Each structure stands twice: as C-alpha cells, then as structure tokens.
Amino acid sequence: xxxxxxxxxxxxAVAWGAGQPLVIEEVEVSPPQPQEIRIKVVATSLCGSxxxxxxSQPIFPRIFGHEAAGFVESVGDGVTEFKEGDHVLTLFSxxxxxxxxxxSNKSNMCRALGLERSGVMHSDQKTRFSLRGxxxxxYVGVSSFSEYTVVHSGCAAKVSPNAPLEKICxxxxxxxxxxxxxxxxxxxxxxxxxxxxxxxxxxLSVVQGAKLRGxxxxxxxxxxPEKGEKAAxxxxxxxxxxxxxxxxxxxxxIKRMTDGGADYSFECTGDTRATTSALQSCCDxxxxxxxxxxxxxxxxxxxxxxxxxxxxxxxGSMFGGWxxxxxxxxxxxxxxxxxxxxxEFVTHDLQFEDINKAFELMxxxxxxxxxxxxxx
Numbered sequence: 210x211x212x213x214x215x216x217x218x219x220x221x222a223v224a225w226g227a228g229q230p231l232v233i234e235e236v237e238v239s240p241p242q243p244q245e246i247r248i249k250v251v252a253t254s255l256c257g258s259x260x261x262x263x264x265s266q267p268i269f270p271r272i273f274g275h276e277a278a279g280f281v282e283s284v285g286d287g288v289t290e291f292k293e294g295d296h297v298l299t300l301f302s303x304x305x306x307x308x309x310x311x312x313s314n315k316s317n318m319c320r321a322l323g324l325e326r327s328g329v330m331h332s333d334q335k336t337r338f339s340l341r342g343x344x345x346x347x348y349v350g351v352s353s354f355s356e357y358t359v360v361h362s363g364c365a366a367k368v369s370p371n372a373p374l375e376k377i378c379x380x381x382x383x384x385x386x387x388x389x390x391x392x393x394x395x396x397x398x399x400x401x402x403x404x405x406x407x408x409x410x411x412x413l414s415v416v417q418g419a420k421l422r423g424x425x426x427x428x429x430x431x432x433x434p435e436k437g438e439k440a441a442x443x444x445x446x447x448x449x450x451x452x453x454x455x456x457x458x459x460x461x462x463i464k465r466m467t468d469g470g471a472d473y474s475f476e477c478t479g480d481t482r483a484t485t486s487a488l489q490s491c492c493d494x495x496x497x498x499x500x501x502x503x504x505x506x507x508x509x510x511x512x513x514x515x516x517x518x519x520x521x522x523x524x525g526s527m528f529g530g531w532x533x534x535x536x537x538x539x540x541x542x543x544x545x546x547x548x549x550x551x552x553e554f555v556t557h558d559l560q561f562e563d564i565n566k567a568f569e570l571m572x573x574x575x576x577x578x579x580x581x582x583x584x585x
Contacts, residue, residue, distance in 0.1 A: 214240040214247065214283035220584070221338065221355035222564045223345060224271045228264050230565050231354070236272075236345055238357045239337040241285035245330070246362050248297060252375040253277035253353040254555075254578045255567045256382050257409060261479065261505040262348065263568070268328040271346040272338060275301040276382040276578075277353030278374035281365075288362045296370045298381040298541070301349040302527065303331070303364035304534040317532045322363045324527075325350040331361050354564060356583050366534050368541045375558070375580055376551050379410070380540050382528070383578065384551055387414020387477070388540070389529015390499050391422060395473045399423030402467040404490045405446075407477035408436040410554050410577045411501055413444045415475045417550060420445050428463060428471065430486075433574045443553055460489035469493065476500040481510045484523075488512055494520040501526050554578045 217238045222231040241247045254276040263273055277299040281291050291297070303322025310316040322331055328346030329336055337359035338345035338352065352358050368377065379385075387410070391397045403419045405412045408431040419427050429446035431437050437449035448466065452459040464470045470492030476484040479502030488498045489512075498521065500510075510523075517523070531537060543549045557579040559567055567579035 216240065217247070217357050219356035220561070221272050221345070222561070223340065224263055224269060224273055226269050227266070231568070233562055234340055236355065237339045238355070238359060239339070241283055241288075241359050242330075242332060243286040244288060244332065244362050245285040245359050246281050246288060246291050246297075246365060247283045247357060247359045248277075248279045248299065248365065249282045249357055250277050250279040250353050250355065250583050252279075252378045252580055252582055254378050254383075254580045255564075255571055257411075257479065257571065258382075258503050259348070260568060260571050261503060265505045268346050270340065271328060271348060272352040272355050272358075273348045274353035274355070275299060275349050275351040276378050277351065278368075278378040278381065282357060284362075291362060291365070291367065296368050296372070296374065297365040298368055298377065298537060299351045299353055299358075299360055300364045300366060300533040300537070301351055301382060302533055303350070303361055304532055305363050306534070311532075317528060317530055319363070322350070322361055330359070331364075354581070356561075363534065366537045368538050369545060372541050372545055375582060376555065377541050377544060378580065379551050379554055379578055380537060380544065383410040384414045384554060385531055385537060385540055386501060386526070386529040387411040388418040388549065389531045390475060390501050390526045391415050391418025393530030394499050394524060394526045395475070395497055397422040397424055397473055400425045401472040402426045402428070404428045404430065404463050404471040404474040404487065405477060406430045406475065406483045406487050407502065408433070408440045408446070409477065412475065412477035413440060413554065413577070415477060415501075416440065416444050416446055419473070421549070426467070428466065430459060436574065458486070458489070460486050463490040467492070470496050472496065474498045476502055478502045479504050481507055484510050485512050488516050488521060488523055491521050496521045498523045499526050500524070555580050558582065
C-alpha cells in the first residue's frame, strides 16, 4: 500500500441545482487527510433524505448519497483501525468515542462527528472533491454518489467481507433507523398495539422490528395504496389504513380499533402533521410516539398540551438510537444469520448512470430502495 495516495479521477453524479437532473461528471477526489479513509464505493442506495435535500437545500454543486458500502482504497495518517481492502459501510453520523455524548451511554449524537450540514469535511471544513479546479460539496460527510469518496474514519464501520455489499448498504441508514426506533428508542413490548405512519423503507423496518418483538397488532398508515398492499403482503402489517378512505381523522379510527389508542406510534413520513396524528393515535397514560422523518417544510410540530398532560410521550430518534460504529456491524451479522430481513427492501437494481431514474422512482412513490451499482 502506498504511503502517499494520489488524486483519483472518477465518475460522480453531481447536482448543480435544486431539483435539477444530476449530471455524471469526471471529478477529482483528493487523498485522505489525517484520520480519513478513501473508499471505493461498490453499491449505494437512494434514501428519502437525499431526495429531500436535493429538492430543497441551497448548497451546490454537490454530490449526494449516504447509504453505501464499499472497500477501503487508501488511508490517511493516524488511521489504525482500517487497512486497504477492508469492507465498510459509510455512516452519515459518526462516532468519535471520546466526546460527552459518545461516553455517556445515553446518546448517539457525537459532538465531533455528528450530522454535517455545511457540505464540507468534519476535520478541516474543506472539500475532497473538485471539478475543473472548483470545489464540489459533500453531503452529510459521505457523498456516495461517486465511484470514490473520502470520509472521516469515525464515519465508517468495518463489516464482514462475506456480506453482500449491494444488500447491506441499506443498513447504513434506512433499515437500521427503523429497526432501532422499534428496539432501542421505543423498546416495543410483546403483545402491544403499534401504529406506523409512512410505509417506506424506514416505516416498514419499524414494522419488522415491532413484529420481531412480538407486537400483537401492527397498523400501517399511508396514502399510497401500492405501499399498503406491499406492507400487508410482504412485511406483515395486520391492518392497512389510507386516510383518504375515511371521513374522520385517522387517529380516531386507530383509537377505535385499539380500545383507546396504540401503545406505540411511529412517524416515518417527514411530515410534521403526521407527527401530530401519531401522537393523537396513542393511548392515555403510557402511549409513546417516536418521530423519525426529516421534514423539508414546516418543521414545527403542533399539538395540544393535553396530549402530553395525560401521559403520552413524544420522542425523537436519530439513526434509531444506534451507536454507529459500535452497533451497526452487529446488524450486518444479524442479516447474515437471517435474523433480520434486508433483501426485500430492494425493489430496483440500477446501474450508476441511471441515477436520475432512481430519483424519479422515489419521487413517484414507486420504490422502496433503488440500489445503484458502480462500474467494476
């Protein structure tokens, strides 16, 4: 392995403006700096947060993507836990293992390597991508819509070399987020009633987690009937509700079905109105609502104080409460042992150059996860 990696030229899908089609460009990827690694991306999937950011955020030109798997191409100075060839998952929120949050055992919100919002690297506030001499900005410190990318070593997790990269890339965000919300955040109990608002990848992963915990009834809520049918057929949703089919608020329907309200409800839509509905769907006394979606509009939540006064709890969840580097490899092991399902979330396999088709499929609600395969 070379002690001084050089600049790499490779293909990347560059976003030039909000909502504009991505353009496959030849970019330059700088060598990894101290405590960084450069990754050859093998497979990356499109997440709803990529879509939302592409439609609404102002930082351009930019390379999106954060659900990814690949192998280490080179390492920067000071990196000891990774070596060339290691198989890794990228992490949109890292783990330094030294800050107050990382050492608390109460949080996964690393202060040093948390969600990066400015389009630069954590370490020096610069980019590792350039195009015709100008910087191209990052997305949440990952930018996996590129054949090669550079991440902080705290924002990658080493995984088994036997795990299929084109499947486990989903565990670097969506599937892990939903499972963790059910297991770590809500701690769903056996025999409970669960309502899930939004039946995309995150919501269906909540369904999977609740079912594995022994929930007696899982109610799925979504305005897309195709997702409702798939949720019931392939993921075990017991009752599917489309709010458009009812003349009364959907939370009233759920309360009637569950003798006063669900024990747990989950908002997985990125719409704060659904957060209010989920909270209203819970029972008095102990009802717990977990919100997972990232809203691109109207981030404020509106709810009557009486919902909380009567014993309901509203909790937020980032990455399902998992400590990224410490916990995610164990999810890969669970997948390899057939304890959790991942393959069923992949509805489309596309070549990297078809990335705009993946965006269209997600915009139209016609996919769960599109996995993009990089050129070999």
